[in-house]
Structures are given as C-alpha cells and as structure tokens.
Amino acid sequence: MSHNTFGHLFRVTTWGESHGPALGCVVDGCPPGIALTAEMIQRFLDKRRPGSGKFVTQRQEPDAVRILSGVFEDERSNGQRTTGTPISLMIENTDQRSKDYSEIAQAFRPGHADYAYFAKYGVRDYRGGGRSSARETAARVAAGAIARLVIPGVTVRAALTQIGPHAINRENWDWGQVERNPYWSPDAAIVPVWEEHLEKIRKAGSSTGAIVEVEAIGVPAGWGAPLYGKLDAELAAALMSINAAKGVEIGEGFASAALTGEDNADAMRLGPDGQPAFLSNHAGGILGGISTGQPVVARVAFKPTSSILIPRQTLNEAGQEVDLRTKGRHDPCVGIRGVPVVEAMTACVLADAFLRHRGQTGGGAFTLSAQA
Amino acid sequence: MSHNTFGHLFRVTTWGESHGPALGCVVDGCPPGIALTAEMIQRFLDKRRPGSGKFVTQRQEPDAVRILSGVFEDERSNGQRTTGTPISLMIENTDQRSKDYSEIAQAFRPGHADYAYFAKYGVRDYRGGGRSSARETAARVAAGAIARLVIPGVTVRAALTQIGPHAINRENWDWGQVERNPYWSPDAAIVPVWEEHLEKIRKAGSSTGAIVEVEAIGVPAGWGAPLYGKLDAELAAALMSINAAKGVEIGEGFASAALTGEDNADAMRLGPDGQPAFLSNHAGGILGGISTGQPVVARVAFKPTSSILIPRQTLNEAGQEVDLRTKGRHDPCVGIRGVPVVEAMTACVLADAFLRHRGQTGGGAFTLSAQA
C-alpha cells in the first residue's frame, strides 16, 4: 500500500480525478491465460454506478470501461485472454458539471479532504473533490472484477448491515435478499425503516453513516503473509483506504474485547468429510494473519458524507471564516455504494494473498496426517 | 507492509521466535545525526516487559536490547548518533522453558495461529507460539522508540479503555493516571473493577479481551499519502498486524455509522492564534487519508488470548480429535501489554509518513493566505 498502488504480486495502481477527462487503473501481475472481456468488468461497475437508486448521487454516467492493454485474442486463444502483462482500464468522465462546484473552490467543506489536501499539496482540484472523490472507487471496482477471476474458487459478497442508527436483525440474514433491494440489505424487514430514514435525511439535506459486512467463502487455509503482510492487516489497510471508511474489524471484531478466551476461541473437530472443521467463526476466518479455511469476515464503518446542504462553519483559502452549503450532487449515504467497493478491495487482497502464498510455498495447504 | 517488513522510508524488519536464541529488528531509513543509545530504547521495552504486573505473563526476562549497527560516536559527534545506515537491534531470549510447551507440539490451540501456520508452512516452531508469539512485539516496541526520535514534535501515548465488558468512563479521562496503575487506565475509578475481573479470569484459567486507544499530538497537517498509503490505512494495517488485534477504528470509528453529516463533520474556525482550528475531532485527525493538524486518534480491539487453562476441543497433526489445556505462562489479558505496542506501531507509521511527506513535498504544510 504505497501512494496510489496497492498489492504486491497482484498490484493495482489507480489514477484520475472526479472531473478530469477520465479515471482508471493499471492491474499488474495478473496471471496469464484468464478469459477477460470488458463486459466481465462492466457488470460490477454497473452495480456500483451512481444513479442506480434514489439515495445515491444523481450523477448520470454510463461508466463504460475500456481495456487498453494486457489482453489478447486470436483464433487459438479461445476468446480474449489475459497475457500476464499490465491490464490498463479506463473509464471516461462524461457528466462533469463543474459549475456545480464553484462555491467550494475556495472554502473547505468541513469533514471533507479539502483542507487536508490543501495543507499537503498547496494546490487541489476542488471540482467534485478531485482525487478524493468517491468516484475513484470505480477504478477499484474494475480491478476487483479482475481479482475475482484470479481466485475463481472464492466467492466474495457484501451486504449493508446498518444505516444510521438502524442495524439489521442478523436472525433475518438472507443473502438472497441482498440484490433484491437498492440498499444491499440481507434483512428484508429493515428496508422500509432505512427508506424512511434516508428520506428524512435527504429532505434535511443531511447525510448518514453505514456499516458494510463482507464475507469471502472458499478461501483455503494458508493465505496471508505474517507478520506485516497478515491477511487481516492487508484487509484492514485496503478497506480503510476506501473513502469515508473509519473503522474495520475482522470476525468478532470490537465485540471480542468483551469476551473470554473460551467463548472467543473457535473449537475444532473433524467434519463429516474428515476435514478439520471449526465449531464457530469468531476469528472471521483468520488466525495469526493466515486464513484458516473458514469464511473470511470483515466489517467496515462508513461515516456520513461531509457534502451536505446544511450550512456549516468553515474557513476559506484566504483564511476567512465562512459558512458553506455543499450543493452539487451527493449521496446521502455513501455507504450504500460502498458495498461493491468493499467487495472489490476484499477480492484484490485475496488475489494478492493467493499469488504471494503460491510464490513462497507453491500454493497448497498442508493437511493433517489422517487426511493425507 | 510485506511479510516481515513494514514502512516505506522508515522501514522495520523484525525477526525471531519466542523460544529461539534471540529476536530483533532492523530499522532502515532512520535519518542520520539523531542521538540514540540503548537506554533510550530500553525504557520503552521495560514498559512492555512481561512480569511487570500480576496479570501479564510471569515469564521473567530482562529484555535487554543491544544496538548492533547504525550508530557512531567519536569526540566530535556529541554522543552516540545515528548514521543513516540500518540500525540492528537484538534482544536475547534468556528464559525459554521449552518443556512448558511440550503438550502443544502436536495439538492446535483453538483460536491460536497454530493450525494456520501448520496449514501454510507444514512445519512450525510450536514452542511458545514461535513466530506468532506476542514476544515478537518487543521488537516493535524497540523500533517504535527510534521512530519517536524521528518525529520529536509528536507525542504518542496510549491507554486501555476497556477490559472485558468493563469500559472506562470517558468523563474521568486523566492522562496522568495512565502510568499510575498497572493497566494503563486513564480512569482511576475503573481500576478496582478491572482488578476484580482479572482476578476472576485468572482463577478460572480463562482470558479476556480489551480495547486500547492511542493518540498522537503534534502531528502537523499534511502527513499521509493518498490513496493507498493513506495515514489511516497505514495505521489500520500496522495496528491490525499486532497479535490478537481484531478491529481498528479512527476517530469516531464505528460510531460514525450512526451519525448524520452535520453531527460528524468537524467545523472549522480560526483559533485565538489565527490558525485554523477545528471545533471537534470526530475525524480523529485524519481527512482524506491526510493529517489535519488535530490529534490523531485510533482504537484497537484485542481478543482474549487463546492460550487458556480451560480444556478445549481441538485436533492434532495426526488428524485426531483431542482436548487441550494450554499450560505455560500466559497473559490473562494480552491487551494490557498491547498498550506500548500500539504506541510503537503508531510512532512507526507517523515517522514513515513524515519522511514520505518530506520526500514528496519538502515536508512543510501550506498555510492559508491570512497566515502567510
């Protein structure tokens, strides 16, 4: 995780501002021979796309991705395949109404990156937040689509578990519901509650936070590179790097602080198939920074976006105290669009962990004697 | 964060197992000319040292650190100084009672890294957890002591805010209390509650989780390297890499999910000194991955250690179902010793962020026109 690149063997470098001509990424280190078309990436971008619901920003862009390099097709290749060379992806920005942002050219939106970028760089592209815009996450989602192909045995899926103060009832959890409502809720019962809350927030010109939970099923035991490339450390970095993320937890997470050792540790027995089986998953599928074979589970807290219509006290570049309302088009709940982004980052971390594990050890997992 | 190295310009590589001859680290990229003696490192190690309280492991070791390289002293140097070359630190292991661990040679402690290491590597040093032992954190603390010297204007300090279900009352927060009790509590009132809880846990042969909060004061605006080297992303990785850490949050953290934009965003005004001043610090001193000049605030959740005396269901390497009690000497609350480790990791991340910021921009912060 270094400036605008993340990953070690599966490396993603993103670029682009909200209101520049385009944004994109370079995915380097992808294994060769993987079938890859723009459509396979596009369907994940469509999931993230602004304008797909009433409570996400009304900016309308097709977000059409182009693959500029790294793939090849001829009569022998059985469709378009990755070549092992860097895959460059580009999404043109087609709906940049820069005039919307004229007011924030000089004043810093409270709670936004505006002031921090100014203090660091002295110059900033204030249009739509420039580089700090959530629009950059489109590039992450595109990279994540490729990452999924690198680990075909792994399913990465996320859901929204809380909007504002309203958490789902985990008893109702049904993955089948997640794509049936515009909020990626696994609990159908909470949907009307969230709708009402969001409507109130929207009318008030306010915004609200949210929590996203992600799980990765099918991760075999052995991925992760202790001690500083621990799978959970890499996940924490990747998820915390998402715009508006303020917290990351693995498995039982913060709740584990209140537990005892015997309640928290996941006991082991042999499963019906003679394989090691855990009797619970408080660990979230990771022990000592290495995957255990259980589902990898993480949660990310998103703060409410700072671009709101309610006037706020702030400063401008001239050092004057001013009040600012952020007009523009903004998500009342940025966490909703965070769902596909959390999935994407998780997939990228896992793809990288897989390649590194394969590099250092050959890629398998050692089995117990009785399994051999 | 890559295998056993973390940092970019201020790079720390740690090595060593719990029961090997020694452990240590190499600190590379430290600026030259900094006064550094073993004593300056030792005092932080003493703070972390096992045996310093009733509720930390009774292993008795002096943990004496030696500086093997990277410093120089002659009649002109005004004491021993760093030279800009790698600083190698070593701590010998002197109290390794390997026989204590004979039982876990083949069985996997539930909730411990044992099984994961076995699955990944096939071979593991089971004595005291080997590489996955919390003993490795001594090397982190040593590196952190050097990191502090790289950023002399910054104060990094941590406290324990929760043990088991018992959280402090934040109204009572007094940094002056932290060094006056063996639990690093900033709330004197909670100390007897924690003592009672820990005594109960110890008698039961159990363990308990905890939460540590760290703050860094004096971090100027501008540190952090968006987007994937965001200051909060680097912190999240560094803190999550600590043994037993299961969650990390910045500023308001998970609580921000329940807030509205106007409640969460920190308004700005000019302070009495004419400098930008925030009216609150929900952001935890970081916006857009860049420090704002406010205190950087993070929290880490530690799970209860998995090495407990209570028998637990598990497997052994032969693939048999067994029950296991972990004898040995273990902390009933690993979070207590986590306090100096959290400080150290935070200091390392900040030192690295400072050097990188200085590299890319020269190191200053841009000021508002009225300040110039």
Add this chain to the structure above:
Amino acid sequence: MSHNTFGHLFRVTTWGESHGPALGCVVDGCPPGIALTAEMIQRFLDKRRPGSGKFVTQRQEPDAVRILSGVFEDERSNGQRTTGTPISLMIENTDQRSKDYSEIAQAFRPGHADYAYFAKYGVRDYRGGGRSSARETAARVAAGAIARLVIPGVTVRAALTQIGPHAINRENWDWGQVERNPYWSPDAAIVPVWEEHLEKIRKAGSSTGAIVEVEAIGVPAGWGAPLYGKLDAELAAALMSINAAKGVEIGEGFASAALTGEDNADAMRLGPDGQPAFLSNHAGGILGGISTGQPVVARVAFKPTSSILIPRQTLNEAGQEVDLRTKGRHDPCVGIRGVPVVEAMTACVLADAFLRHRGQTGGGAFTLSAQA
C-alpha cells in the same frame, strides 16, 4: 523495480502493447505545484518518435500524449500545475498494421523475446512484439519529461558513441553537435562513417548494435541510498530494463578493471570557489552508491535488433523447425532511438533519488567546516 513499476517515491507504472489501442504510464509521487502541460512532454516524445530519420522504423505516428489526471488549472494557479496526485499519460496507437506481423504469429524470432514470453505466459500478443516492443519506451520518455521537472537544476543529456564497430573519437566530443545529426553523435566526423555503415546494414536487411553515453550535470552530492538502492545500482537496473540493452557501466566502467588504484581514484582539491573539486571523474560521479557532485556518467550497450530480413533458423509454437524472415518495419539500429530513452530513465532514477534523499535527510548536503 517490480514488474511494470519502477521507482520508490517517484514511481512510474507503464502499460500497453505495440498494437493495442494505446499505451501509457502513471507517474505517481510527483511533487505538487510543478508547471506541466502536454507540450512539455510532447517535445521529448517527438525526439524519440519513429519516422524521424531514415534509419529508424518507418512507422508513422504522431505519438500525441494526453494528460488524463494529476494536473489542475484555475485562475489562481499560474498555469496548469501538478497536484501531487497520480499523473496518467496516454498515447494512442494509430498506425498499427497488424497484417505485417502475421508471419511471426507462430514462429519465434531468434534473439527476440518471443520464445521467452511464450514459455513464461503461454499466450502472447505477437503483433509488433506486443509488450516487448520498443514502442513501450514512448511511455518511459513521457515519464522522463516529468522527472526532469522534479530536478530542475539537473541537466540530463545523452549521445551515441558507437554504431556497430565504429566508435567516435572522444577528442572531437561536442555536445553542440548532438542535435545537429540524426544519430545524436557528439563527433561530427563519424557521421558519414555511420551513414555508410547503416546504409549497408539496411540494404542487407540486417541490423547493428550501438552504445549510448549519458551524463547528468548538476546532481549535488548526497543522492543515492546505499546499499541496495545505490544510485549506480538503480541506474543499472533502469538502463538494463530498456529493450535491447545488454550492458551498463558507470564512469570508467569495464575499463577500470585494467587500472591501478592511483590511476582510478579521483583526487580532491579545493576549487577556485573554495568548494571540493575532483581532479578527474573516473568514478562517473558516484562513490559508495552516492553522488559526489560530479557529473553522473553512464554507458549502455544495445544489441542489434533481432527483427531482420535475413532468414534465420527458429522454431514455431507447434515445435517445428522453420526459417523466418521478419518483414514489418524495424530499426536497423535500435540504439539510435535509445538515446532519448536512456536520458528519460536516467532522469527518472535521479528524480526518485532526490525525493528519497529529501525524505530521509531533508535533502541538503553536508559541507566541510571551511565552507560553513
């Protein structure tokens, strides 16, 4: 230097194939506030451009570069400036006659990367050499143009010193000549010799090797990060990574093997300005991996390109022995176009070394007491 990225703080990631839709690079870590327009990059690309001489490939492309991110201009910025965010550059491929390459779809050009890419990846974009094409160097030249702006006090310039067996007479060296002939020769007298040689080579459908020498003037003492980020080690990697490069030497280089210590070591005296002055520059401006303040001097040997019209024995993917002539359009002397590429890589290495030095030490150089 990792896969398709090079540099540490000034990082360049390139992408693109010879016959894909485009190629480009992402320059990450560039300091903010630097005036940068496409024209400032374009003039270096024009220098490298195919079609600028009789003895470089006749492929005709404008090689027009677009800046897609990382710059910003408004009424206060005094022209377009870098923002500190990643700079994405794209050059569209407009003259890709894929049919020219149909013959090499299955057979491996001897001496070319064809077979090695096949063995490594199993699939390869054979059109124009795909990723291994010298066309990728356009992205390097673009990045180098930005690197020069990061180190404005440094002048990086290169010349061709040998084509085939014909070396220049160093007594005739005149930098003023370099841009006055299409071969970047600093020796006007050798130009007709080279022309005759190249004409003979071209008629024979053959190719020829060459040597490029680069010097960087104005590099202050202190750049370079020993031991494995030595300035000469970084230069060696960067220059050896250029297509067709087979050797790199610094200062006296291979000739130093034949020297004695007293002949090779550069004696020091105070210059007329009271500053340290070296009496010779056998070291090529680098000692112990750190710049000394003298001009940095390196040489790169380029092999003759392997794409020639003369039929050669080789194999095809079916495992059959075949003879192959490479038609297409190719440089008889790839070293000629190597001149701006060597300059660009040198500039990138120096820009990175400067930023790293500034990061670790603050960026200055220590001076002798008498200078203080």
Add this chain to the structure above:
Amino acid sequence: MSHNTFGHLFRVTTWGESHGPALGCVVDGCPPGIALTAEMIQRFLDKRRPGSGKFVTQRQEPDAVRILSGVFEDERSNGQRTTGTPISLMIENTDQRSKDYSEIAQAFRPGHADYAYFAKYGVRDYRGGGRSSARETAARVAAGAIARLVIPGVTVRAALTQIGPHAINRENWDWGQVERNPYWSPDAAIVPVWEEHLEKIRKAGSSTGAIVEVEAIGVPAGWGAPLYGKLDAELAAALMSINAAKGVEIGEGFASAALTGEDNADAMRLGPDGQPAFLSNHAGGILGGISTGQPVVARVAFKPTSSILIPRQTLNEAGQEVDLRTKGRHDPCVGIRGVPVVEAMTACVLADAFLRHRGQTGGGAFTLSAQA
C-alpha cells in the same frame, strides 16, 4: 532494491559496519521445509573469508555465522528445517583494530565512499569504511547460500576472467581449475601472470581492478518479470550494488554493440531430446527480461580499491587540502573476493525470480505443442 533490502518475495535485508560488534542479514520469504544448518552457510563464507590468500586482506576472522531465527528441528522434522519465517543471520566482528584507521577519521580517501557518505549523512563511521566496507558482503554471501537452496536445480558459479590488464584466454576455460588456484581462475595458464602482477601491485602499495564472470546453469525458461523486474535488470542492480562494481553486462554485453543482427541472435533448433535448443548464447540466457533455458551469463567489472599506500591528494572534514596514505589492511585486488559475492547475488536474484514466477504463473514453463 531499496535502501538495505533487496528482493521481492525472497527478501534480504543486511546490516552492520566493518568495525561494529557484528553484521548480518534477515532473509525473509524463504520457503518452508528446506533443510538448513549453519554449516551449509559457513562453507560459502569460508570461501569469501579475508585471509584466505596472500592477496586478500590479512584481517583474520573466523566469520562464524549463527542462525538466530527461522529454523526449527524436532523429532519429526528430519533435521533442522526452515519454517517460512524470517531467517536472521549474525556474524560477530572479532578482529577490529580500530587504531589502524585513525588517520582517515577526518580525511576522505580519494575514490572511496568517505566523502559521499559525509556529504549525505554528515556523520560517518570511518573505521574500516563503516557501512561501505566490503565486509558487508559477508552478509550477502550468507544470504546467497540460502538462496541456492531455494533453487536446488540451478548451479551458480563464478570465475575471475581478468586482473588488471591481464585477461584469461577463454579457449583454456576449465571450471575444474577455478577452485584449484587462489584467484578463481578458470585458465591455469594465466595464474603465474596474475601472481606476478599482484606481487608488483602489492609491493607498490597499489591496487588493481578485475572482472568476474558468473553463470547459472539449470535456470528454466520463464523466470523474470518484465518490464522493470526483468531478470537482467534485477541482476544488473544486484551486481552493481556490490562494493567497487562499475559495470555489468549480460551475455555478449558491450561486445554486442559491434555485432550485426544475424551474428548476435541465437538461432533455434530442436535438440536431440526434442526440446528447443539454441545454437549459440549471445543473449546470456535472457531475452526480453525472461530466462530462455540457456545458462544465464553475466560479467561484473570491479575497480581497483581506493585504499592504497600511495599518498593521494584529498580534503579533510575541516576543508583543508591534505595528502593521504591509507594504511590499514586492504585487498590489492578486491575483485578476487568478489567472486563468491557475485555468485551470492546471482543466486538471490534467481531465487526471487523463481518465487515471483511461481506466484504469478504457478511456476511452470509452457512447452511447444510437439513437446506436450
């Protein structure tokens, strides 16, 4: 290659000064399960050890290496094995006569790193060259011994091909001779010539340069990570990072500049075993940055060491012009001891390339249809 670490998956971090208490390295990323004892490392150190010949420095140290971490042995492990965790190696300095170096405390040895370190860091350990001493190469040799075990099918061996102006006759090349003379010469006939030359140099208090050639046999096709992690680029960096190295070339190297395409390109045919076979090896086993299956061949030029008894003009830290003779104990030909160091660096680069190749692609090589 970053400061004091090199490699990506097989990472080596070295530390230590010539006259500090010890020096060593941390080898991170070594695969688990490899048999490793100190003796297996020691025999390579003994090969490099000072004092093993008349013409290497007379410093007498056993250079005994200790393994401090990363290995484990129990009754089931079939001897001591690597565990996949970082391997820390330490060599104590036992023969540091610091008084020998008192004269150079303030004056800069011409041609040495003294002045450059001073300018960069302001403080330097002048005793024996401190960090810039060739003594650091002991750590490289130790790491190289481990690297060899990671690629057991590869043989890495080097020889000295030139001392001063005296090059071997390649017709006489006999690997069997290399260990039979103290100069690692593959040409028995040159040995008396070199002895006479070295004797003359030694008597004059001078020093001489040399050239080392290394070859790696058994490297399969497919290793290397284009474009900036090319196998030859990594080799160039690794070899140029060795003390006193001033040039690196691959295969035909600088001589390729004088060749034509048809003379330089290695034609291919099927070998007697039906496998691809090259009819020559001008490429030095690397095309497009990827190994071809032929022997990898490189050469390194070493300058004469700058520590000589002949007085030389220089400056001191006070800014005064002085004359300096370097007494101490020094190699008249540092290139002789360079032989095992060149082998070690080559082995490290190959081990890293293997692990990275295995990470990205699984580790195999694609074969021609007829081979399948």
